[in-house]
Amino acid sequence: MNSAPVLHIRHLRRSYVTGEGKIDVLKGANLTVAPGEIVGLIGPSGSGKSSLLHAAGLLERPTGGEIVVEGRDCADLSDAERTQIRLRTIGFVYQFHHLLPEFSASENITLPALIAGESVAEARTRARDLLEWMGLGERLNHRPGQLSGGEQQRVAVARALVNRPRLLLADEPTGNLDPETSGALFKILHKLVRATGVAALVATHNLEMAAHMDRVLALKDGRLVAHH
Numbered sequence: 001m002n003s004a005p006v007l008h009i010r011h012l013r014r015s016y017v018t019g020e021g022k023i024d025v026l027k028g029a030n031l032t033v034a035p036g037e038i039v040g041l042i043g044p045s046g047s048g049k050s051s052l053l054h055a056a057g058l059l060e061r062p063t064g065g066e067i068v069v070e071g072r073d074c075a076d077l078s079d080a081e082r083t084q085i086r087l088r089t090i091g092f093v094y095q096f097h098h099l100l101p102e103f104s105a106s107e108n109i110t111l112p113a114l115i116a117g118e119s120v121a122e123a124r125t126r127a128r129d130l131l132e133w134m135g136l137g138e139r140l141n142h143r144p145g146q147l148s149g150g151e152q153q154r155v156a157v158a159r160a161l162v163n164r165p166r167l168l169l170a171d172e173p174t175g176n177l178d179p180e181t182s183g184a185l186f187k188i189l190h191k192l193v194r195a196t197g198v199a200a201l202v203a204t205h206n207l208e209m210a211a212h213m214d215r216v217l218a219l220k221d222g223r224l225v226a227h228h
Contacts, residue, residue: 004034004071005032005033005034005068005199006033006034006035006069006070006166006167006198006199007031007032007033007056007067007068007069007167007199007201008031008032008066008067008068009029009030009031009032009052009055009056009065009066009067009068010030010065010066010068011028011029011030011064011065011066012026012028012029012030012031012052012055012062012064012065012066012067013026013027013028013029013062013063013064013065013222014026014048014051014052014055014060014062014063015063024222025047025048025051025222026048026051026052026055026062026063026065026219026222026223027221027222027223028065028222028223029048029052029065029219029222029223029224030223030224031052031056031201031217031224033167033199033200033201034199035166035197035198035199036193036194036196036197036198036199037193037199037200037214037215038189038190038193038200038202038213038214039199039200039201039202039213039214039215039216039217040202040203040204040209040210040213040215040216040217040227041053041201041202041203041204041216041217041218041219041224042203042204042205042207042210042216042217042218042219042227043218043219043220047219047220048219048222049171049203049219050171050203052203052219053169053171053201053203055067056167056169056201057086057090057092057167057169058074058077058082058085058086058090059086069085069089069090069166069167070089070166070167072085087112087115087116087163088116088163088165089165089166089167090165090166090167090168090169091160091161091162091163091165091167091168091169091198092160092168092169092170092171093153093156093157093160093168093169093170093171093173094156094170094171094172094173095171095172095173095175095176096176097144097152097153097155097156098156099144099152099155099156099159100144101143101144101145102143103143104140104141104142104143105127105131105136105139105140105141105142105143105144105147105155105158106124106127106128106131106140106141107127108144108155108159109123109126109127109130109131109155109158109159109162110123110124110126110127110162111159112159112162112163113126113127113162113163116163118163123162126162127140127158127162128140130158130161130162131155131158133158133188133192134154134155134157134158134188135154135188136151136154136155136158139151139155148181149176149177149181150177150181150184150185153173153174153176153177153185154185154188156173157173157185157188157189157192161192161196161198164196165198166198166199167198167199167200167201168193168198168199168200168201169200169201170189170200170201170202170203171203172203172204172205173185173189173202173204174186174204174206174209175204175205179208182206182209183209186209186212189202190212210227
């Protein structure tokens with residue numbers, strides 16, 4: 001397996017202008033994530049975890065620094081090029097599952113694949129395989145309202161992986177779940193990362209969960225430091 005980093009962030013800076021003046025949230029953050037690796041990202045609220053994930057996922061343009069995804073420097077790419085990389089190379093999981101309530105679990109997962117140009121048959125097969133991986137093979141046709149919170153979040157993880165991304169970004173993916181459900185979801189996530197070789201960056205407040213990751217980085221004063 002190619003061990004070159006899927007994500008390489010160098011000297012990332014992010015500033016926001018508010019009524020009180022300029023706030024520097026990220027002040028030169030550096031980070032690499034390799035294939036099949038789960039890296040935890042911790043830090044208090046407001047420390048810049050979401051800003052870093054949004055920049056890494058090409059959702060926001062940073063104030064300065066470099067973001068390299070699969071060897072491609074994304075700094076000067078057009079919005080259309082960034083959208084294509086997001087669609088084909090990056091999967092996102094958020095604290096809230098954001099599933100479409102009128103669609104079944106399977107339909108929620110197939111949608112990104114159809115947008116990326118997969119055939120309906122291929123997208124459905126992929127959705128079924130992922131749901132079976134997640135232990136939700138019997139829930140294909142259930143709508144989100146018929147699923148528990150943990151099941152909904154598992155569907156959200158499957159949706160993030162349907163396009164076989166090389167990079168998985170998760171922002172507090174177990175933030176709304178009880179400890180037992182959180183642990184079960186993380187075990188599934190861990191198994192999927194190892195099996196698919198996706199590179200995963202997971203922001204979390206859950207230090208117990210972070211302890212099971214390959215590495216944990218803490219955001220302190222706008223920079224990333226190793227957390228032991």
